[in-house]
Amino acid sequence: MRSPTISIYxxxxCLQNLHQQPQIQRALLxxxxxxxxxxxxxxxRIPAENYANLLRDTMQAMNDELMGFGQQAQKLGCWATMTELAASTTTLGEALARLSRFYRLIPWGLETRLSVSGDNATISLLPSEPQQDFDPYLYESFLFYIHRTANWLIARQIPLHRxxxxxxxxxxxxEYWNLFLCQNIQYEQATSQIHFSASLLNQNIRKSPQALTKFLEHANLAMITQSYTQKSxxxxxxxxxxxxxxxNPSFNEIAKALELxxxxxxHYLRLEGFQYQSIKDRVRCDTAIYHLSSAGRSVEETTAFIGFSEPSAFIRSFKKWTGATPLEYKKKT
Incomplete structure (x- = not known):
């Protein structure tokens, strides 16, 4: 079993704006x-579930869904309210327009805008006041949440053009590929935004009250572990x-199993920006972290679970992947 992992970054x-309260930081960890x-x-790297729980608990500890990164605190429940409003619409276009209006009403430092030009739809984050400067995390995380919520609304992955x-x-x-599943990422642009096909705005939304309740039970976890990428x-x-x-299958064995x-x-992997060895390393790393930190397996058991013949070889590879030893992942505090 493999659980997705998240960079320690x-x-x-998550804890950055609690730097003057180290005792709370330690308790949350x-x-x-x-x-x-x-x-x-x-x-x-850490298990995605642990990170999602840390996000939830940090937001609650700070009583701020933006965890101190916005111009002012965003009260708990804002995202849930917006999601309820968006899920009650008929199409994705209506939902994203409602999301954009909602976050223009909240004084948090940025304004959300949905625009369409030809077949290109864009969701942008614009500073409410000229020359306002925010931490990159506010932009990357908020665009991530918008994209993942949009995916959930129509139950499919929305491919991003840029x-x-x-x-x-x-x-x-x-790490941004893991966040957005997009290779075309541009920096030092005038605006932080995501681009996708405008035709998707016509996709219907059919979310039952039960589905909405389940999503909102732990929205961070639902979005971080979301997977609609079966076509990649x-x-x-x-x-x-x-x-x-x-x-420990070879590349040829995997290709044969995929009937290619x-x-x-x-060639297909190269077009998506990946090499087989990097994918294999990530699968082994994520699987090892799960067995060590979540399943409580020993180093020896984990060695066998991920296809290494000797613990020493596994330990060397694990330290190369994470910068830490397997035993450090077994420590809970």
Whole structure:
């Protein structure tokens, strides 16, 4: 079993505005089974569920859904209210227009705009006042939430043509594919925004009250672990690897299972911006983190679960992937 993982960068951001309250930071980390030792490891990753829980708890501790990154605090319940309003519409276009209007009414520093030009739809985040400067996390996280909520509303992945950011390229830029499933990411643009096909705005919304209630029980978790990417070769390759990770399958074996010639699969992955080894490393890393930190497996058991013959080889690879040892992931505080 594999659980998606999140870069430690996002844990730092989650706790950033509690820096003057270290006791609360430590309590939040301990509650969500994240070792404080991992904060010093730039390559470390944690289970997505732990991160989603940390987000929820930090928002509650600060009584601010923006966790201190906005111009002023955003009361708990704003996102749930907006989602209820959006889910009651007929089409995605109506839902996103309602979302945009809702967040223009809240004084948080940015204004949301939905615009259409030809077959290109754009959702933009514009500063309410000229020359306002916000942390990149506010832009990247809010666009992520809008995109994932839009996906949920129509129960399918919305392919993004491009993602624009108004800030310079960051050290964690490689993580943005995981956030947006888009390779075309531009930096130092005039506006932070996402672009997609305007034809999708006509997609119908059919969300039952039960589906809405379930989504809002833990919206952070629902969005972070969301997966509607069955058509991507990255997804298909990852899923096949995950089902056979203990056998340490070769690339040719994976291609055969997907009924493709190895050259064809390699070409498809290259078009999506991936190499097989990087996908294999991520599957093994995520699986190992799950078994160590969530399932409570020993290093020896985890070694076998992810297809290594010797614990020493697994430990070396794990430290290369995360910057930490497997034992550090077994520490809960």
């Amino acid at each position: 996002f844990v730092h951001k 301990a509650k969500n089974h994240i070792s404080a030792n991992l904060l010093s490891k730039d390559s470390a 993602v624009d950011f108004c800030f310079a390229e960051t050290p964690q830029a490689a 070769w990255y997804y298909k390759t990852s899923t096949e690897l995950e089902s056979r990770v203990a056998d 010639h190895p050259h064809t699969l390699r």
